[in-house]
Amino acid sequence: MEYKIKPLKTFNYDRPIIEKGYANQTLFIDISVPDISVKPVDEKMKDVFIGGKGFDLWLLWHSVKSTTQWTDPDNAICIASGPMGGTLLYPGSGKSIVTTISPLTGSVIDSNVGGYFGPYLKFSGFDALEVKGKTEKDMVILIDGIDEKVEILETSGLPDDSYDLSAILTEHFAQGKPRHISVVSTGPGAKNTRMGCLNFTWYDSKRKRARYKQAGRGGIGSVLSDKRIKAIVARWDTVKVDTNNPADKNALKTVGRKHSKEIVELDPKQNEMATIGTTHLVTIMNDFDLLPTHNFQYGKHPEAVNIGQEVYRPIFDPGYDGCWMGCTVACSHGVKDFVPLTGPYKGTKVFVDGPEYETIAGCGSNLGIFDPHTIVEMNFYCDAYGLDTISVGTSIAFAMECFEMGLIDETQTRGIHLSFGNRLAALEMVHQMAEGHGFGLIVGQGVRQMKSIFAKDYTADPHIMQDIGMEAKGLEFSEYMTKESLAQQGGYGLALKGPQHDEAWLIFLDMVHNFMPTFEQKAEALHWFPMFRTWFGLCGLCKLPWNDIVPEDNKDSLEPAKVMKHVEWYAEYYTAVTGKKTTPDEIIRMSESVYNFQRIFNLKMGFGQRDHDDIPYRAMGPVKPVEYESRHERYDKELVEKHHVDITGMDTEEKVRRLRKFRETLYEELKGAVYKRRGWTADGIPTLETVRRLGIDFPDVLELLKAHGIE
Amino acid sequence: MMFRVNGEQRSWREGMTVADLLRDIDDSHHYAVVRIDHKHVSRPYFEKTQIPDNSEVFLIPLIAGG
Secondary structure, eight states: OOOEEEEEEEEEOOOOOOBTTBOSEEEEEETTTTEEEEEEOOHHHHHHHOSHHHHHHHHHHHHOOTTOOTTSTTOOEEEEOOTTTTOSSSTTOOOEEEEEEOTTTSSEEEEEEOSSHHHHHHHTTOSEEEEEOOOSSOEEEEEETTTTEEEEEEEESOOSSHHHHHHHHHHHHHTTOGGGEEEEEOOHHHHHSSOBOEEEEEEETTTTEEEEEEEOGGGHHHHHHHTTEEEEEEEOOOOOGGGGOOSOHHHHHHHHHHHHHHHHHHGGGTTOHHHHTTTHHHHHHHHTTOSOBTTTTBSOOTTGGGGSHHHHHHHSOOSOOOSSTTOSSOOOOEEEEEOOSSSTTTTSOEEEEOOOHHHHHHHTGGGTOOOHHHHHHHHHHHHHHTBOHHHHHHHHHHHHHHHHTTSSOTTTTTTOOOOTTOHHHHHHHHHHHHHTOHHHHHHTTOHHHHHHHHHHHHOOOHHHHHHHOOEETTEEOOSOOOTTOHHHHHHHHTOSSSSOTTTOOOHHHHHTSOSOOSHHHHHHHHHHHHHHHHHHHHHTOOSHHHHTSOOTTGGGSSOGGGOHHHHHHHHHHHHHHHOOOOOHHHHHHHHHHHHHHHHHHHHHTTOOSGGGGOOOGGGTSOSSHHHHHHTHHHHHHIIIIITOOOOTTOOHHHHHHHHHHHHHHHHHHHHHHHHHHHTBOTTSOBOHHHHHHTTOOOHHHHHHHHHTTOO | OEEEETTEEEEOOTTOBHHHHHHHSSOOOOOSEEEETTEEEEGGGTTTOBOOTTOEEEEEOOOOOO
């Protein structure tokens, strides 16, 4: 295909020297004008917001008004790494965080992603990128740190799908050195749905191809597509230890080698993530009744073994799969020479990045699909089309259950028999989302919109759909069964952006390891766990090295769930890079500032109060008698022993009603306990004392709080 | 007739299960998952899963997931 790329606007700049992990400036682009400029980063911004998601939120806060919609030109896409982003010596140090106003939630979303873009952006001279505006023609943005220029380029004839597009742009800008390029792009699915993802590339020198990782959640790709930005490209030279200019290189080497060495030694003894990624979780979750199947109705299935690590191990192409240079976790595995059976790539060999656990559960078990190759094909097309596999999976699962319940039928699905386990129907939904036609166009709007459309246009019962539609705050649930874990119900329901596991993955710690048996311990965990996880997103780090490979003596420590040995290493790491002496307690404080600021950002956008933390009942307990019956021993025992209910002669429907009352009450009590622990009001708003303690008492924050009666 | 647990040799006996092993070793940790060679075995299956002769067993200290 012949394509054209011509410069529309060029901005030449003098690249600053990186100082202790910071470029000390951010890049602003308004694609409408077009305008390119630089904004300074001051010490206050670094002290309060640290970097990464913190910088993104600060920039976005000033870009949008409380009335800004996701399609408005004012909505910005912000991308940042963090002070440790781009470090070679420490595992998992190449992450980027992306924020925008989400098409799914209407509020601020954040999504973290691997690939080379964030570090290349910083080394090119910018701690963060803020892109706003919209255009009528397709554009590519180039940030070239080698030639010290930023360009807005008008394009035509480039392919729509991310798979071809990222390969072409890598070659186009590489000047013979493809490892110097990272491309951020999306695909046609992003244009026609609200659940578009961004693909961030890293160049795989061994396989000689651009590989990609996804900033999946919340529809950020749909925002990029709506702006008519085909791609954002970063170009940077060879990365060395000195490129990030750490304050104490020797201290960095010492702590980095300790953690890297430990991973190399222990990962083969633990979950083998360097070989099989997160696929080990599939059968483990199934064994503990936590693997979502058939739209989160059940937690296990006898065929789950067909989509577990033992099946994917020989399918994955062996070799180094680190999405950042030198990472020893190296979990980004892929499938070579895969031949899709459907769609535009039918019959041709492609390389598929994935699947990871979430995709296997979302596009597999939760759809009643236990064929590993169908899941790989779903994975491939979601990536190429720029679609989030989690929202795609959870949305199709909801539509399938509605179909099986008769809430919708083949009239609405345009002749597709959308039952659980129908592999071709699931793939057809994905193709229709990309093409923007048929029932896929409706599914691509997400669960919240589907509930509304089905009720309004198809007279489906809104109450049952509210119970089984697995979304909260407008975002589709990621792939864990929370019915029996109160802590994970809070982990999803109280997450700032919506039910995504990266903020608080407590399900196993709660249900299986039993690290938080009391109500108070669950509330406490819902304070500290999100604070640890938030911090990685401030610094440009991956969360996996913290607690997915753990020291052998961790089990004997006072608080094994916190993996404090690693937290202490991270404090040393931060100190070595930034020169600011820190401690594990100070890590929590850093996160608290940004976390509370994001909660207040939700408030600004019209959310961020108690009722916005509601979750559908299926996340708390059995909606239908058949779900109750599948775990009747557990539920009967709970009613009798915990709630002292006489169930003699009681039918299942009555048991479902009685259990529901107890569980909904408990979740509301949990909300209150967590709000109190976090320093929020009973309505879930940070108090004046909290914002002052955390240094986020900016005038416009105080004004917003005052408008909600907090003064 | 030997097998290895976290790299250390142990005597193997016919019919030995994962639950038997965990009762034998001097370790009070409440393991949720072990790995026998490349196969994960979860707690619900500890009693019924036999350890093969000459196998490599790893006790997984924590499943942190997602």
